[in-house]
Amino acid sequence: MHEELVEDEEEDGADMDPSLQEHLERxxxxxxxxxxxxxxxxxxxxxxxxxxxxxxxLALHSKEQFLPTPVTRLPTGLETGRYLAIDVGGTNLRVAFIELLGEATESDVRSTDASERSRDTIRKAQRQRVGRTLEKAWPIQEHLKMDKAEDLFSWIGDCIAEVVAESLTSEATRGHVPEELEMGITFSFPIMQESLTEATLMPMGKGFAITSDLDLRKILLSGYEKHTRRPDNESEPSSKRRKLFELPKLKIAAITNDTVATLASLAYAVKSLPNSRVAMGMIVGTGCNATIPMKLGMLHESKAKHVKSKDPQAEETVVNTEWTIAGAAPPLRELNIITKWDVELDRACARPGFQPFEYLTGGRYIGELIRLVLYDYLTDVSGLSKRVLPATLIQEYALTTTFVSDKVARSRSDQELADELSRSLPPPENSEWSWDVVSAGVFRKIARTVQRRSAGLIAAAVVGLLACAQEIELKVDSNEGSPQNPSVSLPEYNGTPDLSAVSKSLSPSTLDPNDARSGHGPIVPVLSPTPTPADWQSGPEELVVAYTGGIIQHYPNFKEMCQQYIDRLIMRTGPQKSGKSVFLREASDGGVIGAGVLAGMVGNG
Known part of the structure; x- marks a missing residue:
């Protein structure tokens, strides 16, 4: 009988089309x-x-990671007021006025009708809570990045003055010139803080030449100060110049980094959503970082003492994890996640070994990692000489993550990509090699595999961080609670994850078409055979992870991949207390909005 089966398999192989056999072997x-x-x-x-x-x-021992910030509570959602907000990023400066609208005035009499209460909840959730006016953005030119700190911040002061001057002529403020404006500032760079109103900017990186520690409060106010007084040599300045001088002074209410701002911005907005609570914030863009509120008892005594010295009533603090730094890398090595290509990238980067997790996930490095893998395949497996390959595949960091996102990940077929690559990444004129369906398909699959790994690593870090902060529990590794159908993981159609296939594979109860979250991918906190926990009486709780950043916001399907991996990891451990699920929610423009929210928290006491 066994011999007959072998013969049948051999006959099937013999009948297979040679081109199909070749394709399958490739x-x-x-x-x-x-x-x-x-x-x-x-x-x-x-x-x-x-x-x-x-x-x-790391929270208990590290001096470089899991550092407490001066933010010891999240916004209540009741804060109101109008605040100037500044977001200094790695590539852009943004200035705006942020108006916090707080909660709508509600009647003291609650409707007894369940459907009416439900409609009230929906209206409350849909209500706009933040207004943005007079918003402007400027690219930070390369020459500014290379200038002295005083020149860079003088330019920032000029941009702030431009928005402030415009606000004084707007309908909202005409006729009323305040003596000072309360302001919040977000920096996408490492900062050290003793208080919320003061910060020391560490060497900036990201292409900036500033290498010394800077007093942010002092240098920013200095850059703007010239606009608060009339020039000595002009007794009667022109109306245009008068608009940019004698402006209100600035009162810095809050300084923070981009991750904390992202957390604060969404925490303010989500207060109106039932059973939802923002549990952490995350940036996945050029770089990667996360922040999370932690109880002081989970931190080293010196860290907790520092927080208590500034806020004696504090029981927790928002922690800046800096989770990409080497201290968090041992599990990556222990589980053999670091590949030869990762090692090659690490060795060649500006700071080898400094941020291993960022080298696997950050937008600055993903394109280069894909280039290394593709170059290795074309030269080692396909046997091509580097002389016949496009210069972009040979030169370090010539293949950008943006190109991969815009051209490779969005292509609908291998043929379409081959045509695009022939135009945008042509081989040398004397090359006998050219892009075809096969090589384009290899490029797509390598890019997809690298980015899928990145999404999985981000998901594991999110779940691990939530478990560290005791928001969720992770039981001993077990296959219980893991769906048996492997297609649930990340099914593909033409190389793109097919989210509809995921939906069909999951139980109907998790995919209620009336569920507002169903458009964002399935959320499966508990497997259907598991008994409902006793503490579910108030309904399942949604732990929200606030996110922003170019990769997670714009790379095709990346956020969906992260969400599905998070769902699968949570499902694997079984039901969580209170039916907790973990949901990624975008905090668009979290840097500038968060700056306004933190200023509002100070202004509202």
Whole structure:
């Protein structure tokens, strides 16, 4: 009987079309080549558990990571007022007036009708809570990045003055010139803080030449100060110049980094959503970082004492994790997640070994990692000489993550991508090699595999951080609670994750078409056979992860991949207390809005 089966298989192979056989063999070789990058769910679950342990240790002992910030509480959602907000990013400066609208005035009499209460809840959730006016943005030119700190901040002061001057002539403020304006500032750079109103800017990186520690409050006010007084040599300045001088002084109410601002901005907005609570904030863009509120008892005594010295009533503080720094890297090595391509990238970067997790996930590095893998495949597996390849595939960092996102990840077929690559990444004129369906398909699959790993790593870090802060529990690794159908993971159609296939694979109860979240991918906190926990009486709780950043916001399907990995990891451990699920929610423009929210928290006492 066994011999007959073998003969049948051999006959089937003999009948197979040779071109199909060749295609399948190429795919097998490519899959084998990429196997070090492909992470299965079991490995990611182990990683999440080990991350939670490492994060707990870093909170207790590290002087470089899990640093307390001066923010010891999140907004109540009741804050109101109009505040000037500044967001200094790695590529752009943004200035705006942020108006916090707070809660709508509600009747003291609650309707007894359930459907009416439901409609009230929906109206409350849909109500706009933040207004933005007179918003302007400027690219930070390369020459400004290379200038002295005083020149850069003088330019920032000029931009602030431009918005302030315009506000004084607007309908909202005409006839009323305040003596000072309360302001919040967000910086997308490492800062050290003793209080919410003061900060020391550390060496900036991201292409900026500033290498010395700077008193942010002092240098920013200095850059704007010239606009608060009339020039000595002009007794009667022109109306245009008068608009940019004798402006109100600035009162800095809050300084923070971009991750904390993202957390604060969405925490303010989500207060109106039932059973939702913002549990952490995350940036996945050029770089990667996260912040989370933690109890003081989970931090080293010196960290907790520092917080208590500034706020004796504080019981917790928002912690800046800096989770990409080397202290959090051991689990990546222990589980053999670091590949030879990762090692090559690390060795060649400006600070080898400094931020291993960012080298695997940050937008600055993903394009380069894909280039290294693709170059290795074309030269080692396909046997091509580098002389016949496009210069972009040979030169370090010539292949950008933006190009991969815009051209490769969005292509609908291998042929379409081959045509695009022939135009945008042509080989040398004397090359005998050219892009075709096969090589384009290899490029797409490598990019997809690298980015899928990145999404899985981000998901494991999110789940591990939430477990570290005791927001969720991660039980001993088990396959219980893991769907048996592998297609649920990330099914694909033409190389793109097919989210509808995921939906069809999950139980109907998790995909209620009336559920407002159903458009964002399935949220599956508990498997259907599991008994409902006793503490579910008030309804399931949604832990919100506020996110922003170019990769997670704009790279095709990246956010959806992260969400699905998070769902699968949570499902793997079984039901959470209070039916907790974890949901990624975008905090668009969180930097500038968060600056206004933090200023409002100070202004409202």
């Amino acid at each position: 795919q097998r070789m490519l899959d084998e080549f990429l196997s070090p990058i492909a992470l299965d769910e079991a490995v990611l679950y182990k990683l999440a558990r080990r991350f939670s342990t490492v994060y707990r240790d």
